[in-house]
Amino acid sequence: MPFPDIVPELADGVARLRAHAAGDIPRIVEQCTDPVSIRWTTVPVPYVEASAREWVEAIGREWESEKGNRYWAITAADDPDGRFLGAIDVRPKGAGIATIGYGLHPEGRGRHLMTSALRLATQWWFDQGGVRMVWEANRGNFASWRVAWACGFTFEVALPQMLDDRGHARDGWRGSIGLDGDLARPVAPWFDPPVLDGERVRLRPWADDDVAWVEPGDSPAHFMPPGSEPTRETFADWVLRRRERMSRGQALHWAMADADSNRALGDLMIGFHQQEKGSGELGYFLFPSARGGGRAGAATALAVEHAFTPARHGGLGLRRLLALTLADNDPSSRLLERLGFREWGREPRFCAREDGTYDDARHWVLLAPGTT
Ligand SMILES: CC(C)(COP(=O)(O)OP(=O)(O)OC[C@H]1O[C@@H](n2cnc3c(N)ncnc32)[C@H](O)[C@@H]1OP(=O)(O)O)[C@@H](O)C(=O)NCCC(=O)NCCS
Incomplete structure (x- = not known):
């Protein structure tokens, strides 16, 4: 024909x-x-x-x-x-x-x-x-x-x-x-970070012009996975990687921002593991000039509340949150303790410090309210 x-x-x-x-x-x-x-x-x-x-x-x-x-x-x-x-x-x-x-x-x-x-x-x-x-x-x-x-x-x-x-x-x-796929529905969720307002802090999506607030990290190199803190030069790719992960259902990323000025203060994420449905892993950092005022704790509390809010009320409906800190990192461990996280294990000699000695990892968990 x-x-x-x-x-x-x-x-x-x-x-x-x-x-x-x-x-x-x-x-x-x-x-x-x-x-x-x-x-x-x-x-x-x-x-x-x-x-x-x-x-x-x-x-x-x-x-x-x-x-x-x-x-x-x-x-x-x-x-x-x-x-x-x-x-x-x-x-x-x-x-x-x-x-x-x-x-x-x-x-x-x-x-x-x-x-x-x-x-x-x-x-x-x-x-x-x-x-x-x-x-x-x-x-x-x-x-x-x-x-x-x-x-x-x-x-x-x-x-x-x-x-x-x-x-x-x-x-x-x-x-x-x-042929084994289902054309009618997605295989994984696509996460869009909701705006969550607290008294001093707001969680909101990262924006391209947040590059203006980026400050070089000053924590010991072994505190954070390589590449997890942006520089002004890497920011565009850093944000794109976060949007990719959210569109594949792998993580939710927010900018922690000042409630009054909307200035970006740092990153807060909940990562998801496919085999642990209902479970999320918390990660965060503040730019150096934003530290010390309790704002990371206030912002993380907003994310924890969202994580445990049932899906029918617009939350993630998770049953538990996990976190990992390095044993040297007291501020991060204190933040988790104040939110009610419990240390469930300690991994000896987890990663190398710059001087060649080793630091332990501390593993934390927080169960959804009402569960034991
Ligand atoms: C790609 C293209 C065909 C998509 O069609 P579209 O009509 O714009 O898509 P829709 O507006 O119907 O949106 C479909 C969904 O995508 C969402 N969406 C649209 N743009 C988006 C973006 N930039 N980021 C995330 N989601 C987006 C919409 O919100 C909508 O979501 P919903 O189903 O939850 O409502 C169209 O944008 C296009 O012609 N682009 C130029 C050519 C092109 O890029 N082709 C593909 C080359 S690989």
Whole structure:
């Protein structure tokens, strides 16, 4: 069958996937010259009407080739005119593996169209005998990951210099779903840190301009895991790593901030272990000039309350919190003791001090109120 009749129409209640048509060309140009599309895809720059015309012709040839890539135009299911709102493509790689590509016209965004389109295209691929759909994106494209996340894709890896972005080597993300996956739901939670207000401190998400408050850490090197304290130079990547972890359900990160000025004072995290459902591990540090006023304790108390608040009341509903301190680190241990944490074990010679001697680790636990 020739193009466009060869293109199967796919639809659910939200999106309809159909063959591209010459009438889509002006809107394809609008999409491909939109700054968000240029930022996150490899669309050619500059992009003019002739580029779109050649593109629609190439799509027809791909469909007519037995092993070619498969492209659909996306429209809203309830739009009788079938106005072009974006595109999605399935690129077979052999052995039943394919990669997915997608992008929306600015008018199509914010309507969950792509979540529907991705489910439809992936299900179509599996119905053709495909076994795996692979998603790749530039590192930091959370809007793209959110769509794949909602469709049950597993985030597998962030790789340095994975993608050729118009001649620049860019860090990339890769995830996938196989036949055993469930396109209807995410495989892990996506944590968004809620704003929690106390008297003197506030817990809130980190913002890009918090770089202004970053101070070099001055604690002994063995107190914190390497790379866990940012410098102004590493801050952008440090924040991105935290957002990555939250989007994969691995941790919740807040900035501890001054309640009056909103100035960032340090980091507070609860990390999650998959095999210990209901359990979280606390970690924190204050920038040096913010220490000594009891603000870390006040901020940690807010996080503890949120951790033990049942999920039906908006909390995490955890059953216990864990923490680890170095035996040399009295301020941190005192903070935990004041919050009611109990030391349950001590690990001898846990890590090396800079002078080559060893420090012990102290392990702490706090159970949810009402449990023993
Ligand atoms: C990626 C893209 C298709 C996503 O479609 P979208 O319409 O913007 O997505 P929606 O607005 O429907 O949002 C879907 C979800 O993602 C969330 N989201 C959107 N942008 C986000 C961001 N930057 N960070 C986190 N979540 C985000 C929305 O809040 C929504 O969540 P919800 O389901 O809980 O309501 C669209 O942004 C786009 O065309 N981007 C440019 C091209 C591109 O990046 N393509 C992918 C290349 S890999």
